[in-house]
Amino acid sequence: MNEVYLPSEDTFLLMDAIKDVPYVKKAVEVGSGSGLVSAMLTYKSDYVIATDIDLNSCYATLKRLRKHGQRTNTDVVCCNLLSPFREGSGFDLIVFNPPYLPDECLKDASVFGGKHGVEISIEFLNQARHVLSRSGRVLLVVSSVSDLGKLWRAASRLKLDHKMLKSVRLFFEEISVVEFKKSA
Ligand SMILES: C[S@@+](CC[C@H](N)C(=O)[O-])C[C@H]1O[C@@H](n2cnc3c(N)ncnc32)[C@H](O)[C@@H]1O
Numbered sequence: 001m002n003e004v005y006l007p008s009e010d011t012f013l014l015m016d017a018i019k020d021v022p023y024v025k026k027a028v029e030v031g032s033g034s035g036l037v038s039a040m041l042t043y044k045s046d047y048v049i050a051t052d053i054d055l056n057s058c059y060a061t062l063k064r065l066r067k068h069g070q071r072t073n074t075d076v077v078c079c080n081l082l083s084p085f086r087e088g089s090g091f092d093l094i095v096f097n098p099p100y101l102p103d104e105c106l107k108d109a110s111v112f113g114g115k116h117g118v119e120i121s122i123e124f125l126n127q128a129r130h131v132l133s134r135s136g137r138v139l140l141v142v143s144s145v146s147d148l149g150k151l152w153r154a155a156s157r158l159k160l161d162h163k164m165l166k167s168v169r170l171f172f173e174e175i176s177v178v179e180f181k182k183s184a
Pocket residue numbers: 005006007008010011014030031032033034035036037051052053054057079080081097098099109110111120
């Protein structure tokens with residue numbers, strides 16, 4: 001188990017993008033960490049599932065949701081990406097602030113996203129496509145330090161259109177929130 005990821009610039013950028021999204025029926029956050037983003041999603045959706053591969057992070061999320069009385073429309077699942085959910089689950093909104101730093105040895109699951117920084121994000125999009133409703137949207141945090149060309153090519157193979165929603169420049173990278181939708 002890793003340290004629970006503390007809310008940072010990328011967390012706040014994702015929350016800023018979620019503010020502009022319309023209210024939905026079913027939302028899921030992958031990699032919920034401290035649970036701050038999932039707690040916000042409870043104001044944006046009838047039903048929210050928070051998932052994380054790290055058990056400590058799942059407990060932290062649960063604790064936050066309980067503390068704020070947000071346990072009536074939420075579930076927390078410890079799992080890899082979206083693997084427990086069946087094809088056609090019909091999520092209207094799927095959000096992920098993934099580990100995106102490039103590194104081959106995945107020492108810390110909260111920050112390292114694979115050799116080119118996008119491997120976990122690509123597998124996430126692959127799974128998201130199967131559980132996303134027809135008009136649903138995926139919000140994914142990306143960074144200029146990872147191989148974004150590889151991510152765009154994978155999205156296009158998966159027939160997902162993408163659009164940049166928000167960006168912020170930090171001292172060594174630019175981070176953005178990208179929206180993916182199924183191509184028409
Ligand atoms: C950058 S942190 C983001 C945490 C939180 N959502 C936030 O924005 O502050 C990435 C999170 O993804 C989780 N994670 C990494 N790989 C995962 C996977 N394969 N499936 C589910 N969660 C994963 C990590 O444990 C970590 O909590």
